[in-house]
Every structure is written in structure tokens, then in C-alpha cells.
């Protein structure tokens with residue numbers, strides 16, 4: 001069983017992820033994780049905090065000589081900003097609790113409801129943990145899962161397809177493995193992680209406009225996963241459905257408000273005769289489909305096609321342009337003032353989306369195939385792939 005917990009505050013000393021159930025014999029280097037951490041920090045539209053941080057995962061348990069041991073893997077990411085906050089954030093009586101207090105809740109953030117729920121008069125106690133700084137730890141954890149999937153020939157590619165009202169031209173639902181490599185290359189070259197250069201240019205201009213006006217933007221990212229065997233997840237209990245679990249994982253990312261699988265919401269307006277992917281058979285290939293409106297999931301299980309997920313992010317809640325709110329201490333209305341914030345974090349959220357999707361897929365792989373070593377898992381996956389092809 002694969003489990004993960006993260007801990008840490010946005011301006012505390014560090015973030016930690018503990019990963020339990022990672023099989024033994026997985027090759028894992030900190031540099032591999034750091035590449036994804038750097039991607040998450042990037043993307044046009046980020047604020048001043050990203051100039052301070054340079055995320056690095058220290059592996060403090062579960063890996064020896066570059067291979068996982070089977071023990072819990074612990075990843076620790078230091079917050080560079082901590083040195084500016086150590087007085088305010090100290091865990092002991094030396095903490096200066098009177099400075100940098102937050103009594104003005106931001107509409108759209110966790111501040112007010114978190115304060116009511118946990119009984120805080122200083123909403124710093126809420127924002128420190130509700131902050132999407134936590135996603136650095138989840139990307140580190142998800143990247144270990146990505147490494148595991150990689151060994152099984154399962155590849156994830158994410159791209160931004162919309163920022164504000166600027167949309168990239170439609171992306172093909174079906175693509176080959178080769179396309180995934182090309183797509184990843186094009187995405188890597190884009191300041192907003194959008195494979196279409198013209199759309200990317202328009203997105204950058206849209207972010208500049210929003211920033212100049214003190215506003216913020218959301219958008220949509222898309223994740224493709226190639227190489228999944230059929231039968232991950234299950235229809236037998238509804239909490240085991242792969243689409244349910246992936247949607248939950250994506251929705252758990254800060255500011256994500258909608259998730260689609262395959263044709264998604266557009267399926268509602270499509271006739272059944274046009275939507276459902278017809279089934280064909282070829283002795284060399286086994287069963288296959290020529291279309292992929294299902295997004296690679298039918299009946300809560302991967303069907304062997306390309307998995308296609310999309311997630312919509314709302315605009316960042318912290319705005320330079322003030323929104324009306326009420327001070328929780330004075331009960332007086334105020335108009336927000338902001339020190340720093342991202343204008344748009346859709347590219348970063350895309351990297352987080354890839355990581356949480358990778359984690360859920362690794363959970364489903366280990367659930368189906370079991371195994372304590374990578375060797376066992378690889379053998380079982382390979383046998384099962386042959387079986388499914390010859391079915």
C-alpha cells in the first residue's frame with residue numbers, strides 16, 4: 001500500500017513528505033526530483049516569492065546508494081524565506097506572535113473559514129498551511145511515483161491549454177508515444193507551458209495585462225498519460241474508480257475548481273452514437289479503439305488507451321486590486337492591501353497536476369500488481385500486458 005503525508009508551513013523552516021510503500025530497487029536521485037521542483041517554480045506570472053526559493057529535495061530516508069530500500073522515503077525541502085520569518089514562525093515561546101498578524105481575510109482564500117474552524121484570531125495560523133507552498137512537497141512525492149511509472153513504460157505529459165480567456169487551439173485526443181516526447185519538448189520551451197507558440201504569446205500578454213491592472217488569472221491545464229495497462233482501478237466499489245480517484249487528487253490542488261476526463265463536459269451535449277469509442281480487433285494489436293472520447297477510462301478502469309485529464313484553476317485570490325472584506329477583529333470593512341502574490345500560477349498548477357496524477361496512478365498500479373521490489377512489479381506488469389494483448 002502506498003501512502004503519503006506532507007507537513008510544513010509556507011514560511012516555516014521546511015516542507016516534508018513521508019512516502020510509505022515505495023518498493024525496493026527503484027533508482028532515485030535528488031536531481032530527478034529537483035527538475036520537477038524547478039518546473040513547478042517556473043511559468044510566467046509567478047510573484048516575488050519564487051525569486052527567493054530554489055527548491056531542492058533532500059532525501060533523508062529510504063534511499064541508499066541511489067536505490068530505494070523499501071523503507072519509508074522522506075523528502076525535506078528547506079524554505080529559503082524562513083530566515084526572514086524565523087522570529088514570527090518560531091515554534092516556542094520566543095515566537096513574536098504580535099507582529100505580522102493577519103486579521104483581514106482574503107475573499108477566495110481559506111483565511112476566514114479556517115479561522116472559524118480552528119478558532120484562530122490570527123489568520124496567519126491558517127494561511128501558512130493552506131498556502132500552495134505545500135504543493136512543492138506534493139510535487140516531490142509525486143515525482144517519486146513518476147519515476148516508478150517511468151520504469152513501467154508509463155509516461156505523463158502536461159500542458160497549459162487556457163489562461164484567462166486565451167485558449168490554445170484544440171489538442172488531439174489521440175497521440176502516439178512519439179507525440180508525447182515532442183509535446184513535452186514544446187511545453188518545456190514555452191514560458192507558460194503551452195505547446196502552441198502563438199497561443200503562448202497571447203497568454204503572456206494576457207498575464208502582463210492582468211498584472212498591470214492589479215488583477216489575477218486562472219486557466220486550464222491538460223494531462224496525457226501514455227502506456228497505461230488496461231484494468232487499473234475498478235468498478236466493484238465506487239471509491240475504487242480510477243476516474244474518481246484522479247478527479248479527487250486534481251481537485252485537491254489549491255484553486256482547482258473543475259476536472260474533466262476525456263470529452264468531459266462536452267460529452268453532455270454529444271449524442272451517444274457520436275461519443276462512445278467503437279471497439280475493433282486486430283490479431284497483432286488485440287482490442288483497440290480509433291477514438292478516445294472516454295479519455296482512456298471506462299467503468300472506472302483504465303482501458304489501455306491514452307488517459308486524458310483536464311483541470312480548471314480559478315484566478316489567484318490575493319489581488320493588488322482590492323476586493324471588499326471585513327476585519328475579523330474590528331468588524332470594520334476594509335479594502336485589501338497586498339505585499340506580494342502570483343498573478344497567474346496555472347503553469348505551476350499543471351506540474352502539480354502531473355505529480356498528483358502520477359501518485360494516484362502509482363497507487364493503482366501497486367494495488368493491482370502488488371510486489372515489494374521493482375523487479376517483481378516489472379515482471380507482473382509485463383506478464384499482464386501480454387495476457388491483455390492476447391485476450
Ligand SMILES: Cc1cc2nc3c(=O)[nH]c(=O)nc-3n(C[C@H](O)[C@H](O)[C@H](O)COP(=O)(O)O)c2cc1C
Nearest residue numbers: 109110130132254255316317318341342345348349
Ligand atoms: C501553484 C499555486 C500557486 C498559488 N499562488 C497563490 C498566490 O500567490 N496567492 C494566492 O492568494 N493564492 C495562490 N494560490 C491559490 C491558493 O492557494 C488557493 O486559492 C487557496 O489555498 C484557497 O483554496 P481553494 O482555491 O482551493 O478554495 C496558488 C495555487 C497554486 C496551485
Ligand SMILES: C=C(O[C@@H]1CC(C(=O)O)=C[C@@H](OP(=O)(O)O)[C@H]1O)C(=O)O
Nearest residue numbers: 049050130131132133136254340341342
Ligand atoms: C510559495 C509558493 O506559493 C505561494 C502560494 C501562496 C498561496 O496563498 O497559496 C501565496 C504565495 O506565498 P507568499 O505569500 O509567501 O508570496 C505564493 O508564493 C510556492 O508555490 O512555492
